Each structure stands twice: as structure tokens, then as C-alpha cells.
Amino acid sequence: MTKPPRHRLVPTNVAALAVGVSEATIRKWVSRGKITRYGAPNCRSEFDIDELTEIAQRRRDFPSSN
Numbered sequence: 001m002t003k004p005p006r007h008r009l010v011p012t013n014v015a016a017l018a019v020g021v022s023e024a025t026i027r028k029w030v031s032r033g034k035i036t037r038y039g040a041p042n043c044r045s046e047f048d049i050d051e052l053t054e055i056a057q058r059r060r061d062f063p064s065s066n
Contacts, residue, residue, distance in 0.1 A: 004038070004048040009046035009047065009048060009049070018056060035055065
């Protein structure tokens with residue numbers, strides 16, 4: 001998978017707001033492979049806003065499958 005363009009990447013706090021979950025949930029999803037984290041290992045985590053939009057849509061369509 002190629003890295004998305006820089007303008008599509010957002011930090012963890014914005015990712016959490018976009019999907020309507022806590023930052024801890026975003027980190028948990030990364031460890032479970034539910035969402036892709038971009039950034040070097042010891043640097044700020046960033047997430048693709050398009051991927052977040054897809055997750056948010058699935059959460060709206062199927063609220064019990066969070």
C-alpha cells in the first residue's frame with residue numbers, strides 16, 4: 001500500500017473526532033489491524049482521512065459492529 005498524499009493525513013486526535021471514538025480506540029484499532037497508521041515508529045501517528053471516512057460510514061450503517 002502506498003502512503004496517501006500529505007494533505008489527506010490527520011493526527012490521532014483528529015482521527016478520533018472524525019470517527020467519533022476516543023484516541024485510545026484509534027490506537028487499539030491500529031494494534032488490531034483495523035486501520036492503517038502512517039509515520040515513523042517514534043514519530044507522530046497519522047491516518048488517512050479517506051480510510052477514516054469509510055470506517056465512520058460503516059459505523060453509521062452497522063452501529064453494533066464497532
